[in-house]
Amino acid sequence: MTETFSSVPIVDFARLTDPASKNEELSKLRDAIFVVGFLYLTNTGLEDLIRKTHADLPNLFALSAETKERCNMINSPSFLGYTRLGAETTATKTDLREQFDFGTPGMKPWTEQDHFWQRLEGPNQYPDYSGAQSLVEDYLAKIDGLAQEFVCLVAECLSLPLETFDGFKGNMSRLKFVKYPPAAQNSQGVGPHKDSAGLFTFLSQDNTGGLQVLNKNAEWIDVPPIEGSLVVNIQQGFEAITGGICAATTHRVIAPTSRTRYSIPFFLGVRLDLTLEQLKESAAHIVQRIPASDDKKKRAVDVPSEFLSPLYSCGVVVQPTQASDVSVALLWAQEYNVDVAVKGGGHSTAGTSSSDGGLVIDLSRLKEVTVDTARKSITAQGGATWKEVDEAGAIHGLAAVGGTVNHTGVGGLTLGGGYGWLSGQYGLTIDNLLSATVVLADGRIVTASATENIDLFWGLRGAGYNFGVVVDFTYQAYDQKDPVYSGLLGFTPDKLEAVMDVLNKSLEDPDSRFGAMCIFTLAPDGSGPMIILIGFFNGPREEGKRKFADFTALEPVLNTLDMIPYSVVNTLQNPQATYGDRKSFKGIFYEPPLDPQFARMIFNDFMAKIQSESDLSDSAIILEFTDMRKICEVPLASTSLASRNQTQNGIIYLRWTDPSKDLEHRAWAREVQSKWKIELDTRAPTQGDDSSVPQYINYAEPGDSVVSNIYGHNLNRLREVKIKYDPKNVFHKMHPISTDAHA
Incomplete structure (x- = not known):
């Protein structure tokens, strides 16, 4: 047969x-x-x-x-x-x-x-x-x-x-x-x-x-x-x-x-009492x-069994449909001393959404999104993605500050701060969070807001992975009836310095309605290295054209700029940010203006690497150019997020398929990351203990942060909140907060 x-x-x-x-x-x-x-x-x-x-x-x-x-x-x-x-x-x-x-x-x-x-x-x-x-x-x-x-x-x-x-x-x-x-x-x-x-x-x-x-x-x-x-x-x-x-x-x-x-x-x-x-x-x-052939047995280890395959190494997956289900799961896990992980959108590359032999609370069935047009607010359940939020808001001419890849989960992005295309105008996602419903480790279901459980609300906004399972978020929404001027520009490598000059100029003379991402990658058609710019302007066409005139004057080989619905903008990165394969994200950061010669050195080294190893060909470096003024208006102590400054964010995005290369590729990514840290320290030598943390927490893999304290001066207060709401440290996957003041 x-x-x-x-x-x-x-x-x-x-x-x-x-x-x-x-x-x-x-x-x-x-x-x-x-x-x-x-x-x-x-x-x-x-x-x-x-x-x-x-x-x-x-x-x-x-x-x-x-x-x-x-x-x-x-x-x-x-x-x-x-x-x-x-x-x-x-x-x-x-x-x-x-x-x-x-x-x-x-x-x-x-x-x-x-x-x-x-x-x-x-x-x-x-x-x-x-x-x-x-x-x-x-x-x-x-x-x-x-x-x-x-x-x-x-x-x-x-x-x-x-x-x-x-x-x-x-x-x-x-x-x-x-x-x-x-x-x-x-x-x-x-x-x-x-x-x-x-x-x-x-x-x-x-x-x-x-x-x-x-x-x-x-x-x-x-x-x-x-x-x-x-x-x-x-x-x-x-x-x-x-x-x-x-x-x-x-x-x-x-x-x-x-x-x-x-x-x-x-x-x-x-038998239900069988253990793993x-x-x-x-x-x-x-x-x-079993007298199967050796070849048959060899193939058997690749069968994706939820019980045995390392792809499904957790012991139990629970898919709650209501908050009380989460309570039951948390209490059960603690009764039997079982490790707990929470999966929202599943965008973690560091394994924080899973557990080796433990319990995964998968929120994917909690995806409902509702819009309150009178209050101009949007409520999203914890398993929703920004796609559902964007589309629900668009029906009513509203938008919330969300992620730039629309299949990102609302939970992870929000609890770590949340940058989006609207951040220049309205701040971070956490700055627009009105309330959250949280299931605590002891099974209680509470509301956190500016008037209820205020200390928990403070902690959720920037260190929120540490205190409970958020089963819904309510966001301030804003009128967004008109389309935006947005799309892709593609440049050949010889235009790199000129592109950097124009991007730096956009930060020197900022416009809260403007934003951009610059991506170092290989062209989709296989023709070689390319610089891709995703541009965004929340305004009319003619004004948008003027905003991007210096870019288009550089004669891009690709230009899709046009008036498009806001909900479509957050799909522009989706072709690159697909599921599957092996991945590593390493956060980078830079003090503007970004030195074009440094960018050239990074570009050339990165392209040489991913062209010499075809398994890395889908990798990229993504640099963000965001007007930080609105974000920096919020006092550092107002939320638990420790990163509010003019430092810009970026990410080293590696993607490959060969498991034997895991350690090698991650080590190389750290080498590239360290070059950005050295460049930042050189450009901003006075930055010290009194400043905010330069690294964005959502771009810092647990245990792999390049700063010694990702929570900065907020750490001591966060310890107090941790002791109050999660004294047993049930939630410890993403940048855990130690309750030991000497740690």
Whole structure:
């Protein structure tokens, strides 16, 4: 069998249990497990049960909404019960299905004395429908018996003892009754996913169709119904137990267009008390005994298992949908001494959004943005990105001071200060923060503002990673009904000194409506080094043209300057700031005017490096030119941000793919960074303890700051706030605040 597939194989259960045909059928089962991760299982003896259960589903789902809502899943800590149409999302899109979830009967209710993970096993909620309980329990009992026998056969086909997987089986398995109503062409019934925490899924589908699986060529393969069969697939629990050799397969359901689709998936459960260490130990033991080829085993380590792959090295990921979920997660983590990380937009390159074996609170489901036109304010939940903020504000002719890459999370940028294209006019993002809702380490949910928890509000604005999980931010917004004059200019390397002269002039005679970024990089068409300028002017076209006249007089080889919506400006860097690969950000800073000869030396050295190593070809140095007057109007002690001065910011952005080069490339980036620090010290020798910190905290990777104290004179007060709101130091990922005054 080839290493990908174009159809799902059929395995005959009756032949698996017949000594005369067993070996031949075990070989087919082994191929299906190794190569596809999906198979049809026929002749199971459950055909009558499947037919009978499917016949009841239309009547069950025809119950009144009120009747179904009485057993809504929200009432069950074990996530058992009814889920209404459109209430779930997969891969960020709404699933067009409604369903009932049931579990193995006989589970006891969860109590406060139990471990938190034990709440996932509990009693069923049955709808008020005659025979519903017996329908569910009969199906569960019979399908579970088949599943147990099937797992033994899988062990046998892998040349393992029949009892190999017995110790991994959980107390509770799960059963769903699912209805997919007709929808528009190519609508999502359920989005692309892998079944997660169990061993195997056994799916009975009606004759409507719509199930598809993804092969290794990224092609969606139809899994058409075969009457009386079960579609069986590997779950990620089994993938982890086998070290990725038996991999789960991504699949989805395309919603029907003309008739209702019903399906009945059964998920054979895995033990919930398994630790990551136990899984890894078991996987290593089992992998050694599976007679796969060495090449197969080598590829197995690259399978992205949420349990075993270093890509997913955290122990638990929680995706809260409300603030109280965050409270529960934080209390659980402290009860079991588990490390905590918080993920907002996921832009951290230093690993601060993840945890090795710990708990990640992923805020990506908290993305709602609301606009108060009367107050001219915008409220964004903690998992939102600036894209959602920009677009929501634009509908009402408003804008907030936000990031310059629109898929940046609002949380990280705000809590570290927040520069944006509007900073020249309105200051930093933190200068426009009106309030924040914060979940503290002790589980309390509080508001921080100029009138409530004032000390916490002060700390959040510049050192905010240290005190709690911010689940929403409210920002002052400003009228932005008109488009702005903005776009890209591209210059050949010989124009570098002239470009620097014009940029320096923009800071000598500043205009709060003007801003620019200068990028040293390679041309997208591969033609060689280039200087890219992103220009911004918040005013009319003719005035904008005059502002950029000195630049356009240099005859750029690229010019896209035009009137565009403000929300589009924050997309201009997106083609460069994409996800993937290996990255390092190193913050740099300079005292204007920037010496053109120093810029030339940096440019030439940087280009020589990234041209000599093709794996670095997508790297860049980005220099910001911002009118700092509004930012510096705010007294240094008014917020916890220690960096308010005329020093300009920049960033060394390295990107590569070879893991073996990690240390080498990061070390080289530090060498380049140190040249900027030496240049700053040479240009501003009087800068000392009485000045603000030159380095912008959001551009300083933890443990890699080039200043000794990123918090400056605010550190002592920050220690007091830390002791008050996070005395156990639960939040310590991004520039942690030591409570030791002698540290």
